[in-house]
Amino acid sequence: MTVMDDWVTAACAELGLDPAKVPVPTVLDLAKDVAHQVLRPGAPVSAYLLGVAVGRGAEPAAAAARLSALAGTWPVELDGTAPAG
Template sequence: MTVMDDWLTAAGAELGVDPADVPVQAVLDLARDVAHQVLRPGAPVSAYLLGLAVGRGADPATAAARLTELAGTWPVELGGDRNPG
């Protein structure tokens, strides 16, 4: 078991969520894409938005893909910094 597995088990128990229902890689990929292509603080907020959408019935993979696509097309002039440095 990994630290992530341990955390998801404990956090899931705290919130009454089965860790098997968490699309971990999709959430991590979304957070990475938003952090790198839009702005870092947008990553956890976007993950929260994804959770709200899924809680309201959205398909997790579809919702994550839509947000990832949006992040990928986010204009630099609106705050995205694709070449930080």
């Protein structure tokens, strides 16, 4: 097991969740996309939003793909700010 596996198992036990149902690679890919294409603090917020959507019945991979696609189209200047106008 990895540290991530250990963490997910412990966090799931704390929250009463099944660790086998946690799509770790999907969440990490989404966080990477948002952090690199939108802004770094957006990564954990997006992971939270994904969790809310999944809690309301969304399919994890599909919801993450939609957010990743949105991040891929997000207009950001090279200095990390939104373009004017």
